Amino acid sequence: MPKQKCKNKRSLNRGFCVGKIHVEYYKVLRMLYGWIYNYTLYREIGMCKVSENTYIGLKDAIFEKFGEEPEDDTQIGGECIRVQLDKTSMCNGIVVELTLKHRSL
Secondary structure: OOOEEEEEEOOHHHHHOOOOOOHHHHHHHHHHHHHHHOOHHHHHHHHHHOOOOHHHHHHHHHHHHOOOOOOOOOOOOEOOOEEEOOOHHHHOOOOOOOOOOOOOO
């Protein structure tokens, strides 16, 4: 018995969902290309032609699906200093430091 052909064909140009974000496939491929070759964040965003929030959402969804991002050995803050980092602020080049004085009991 011959196999039936699939009647439900869709073009990749219609886009697809990564996480909850609907984007064109080539934007995801460009993002992965930039990540592999260690492009700067702004260069990747410009190359992908997406907003900063969309880029962050795509990156988070991809790393959640395929594995974690490599850990960075960078230490932020120090003793008695807590630093709050917002991903959107990081994209804008703004790091907000929140210094909290606390005592160990």
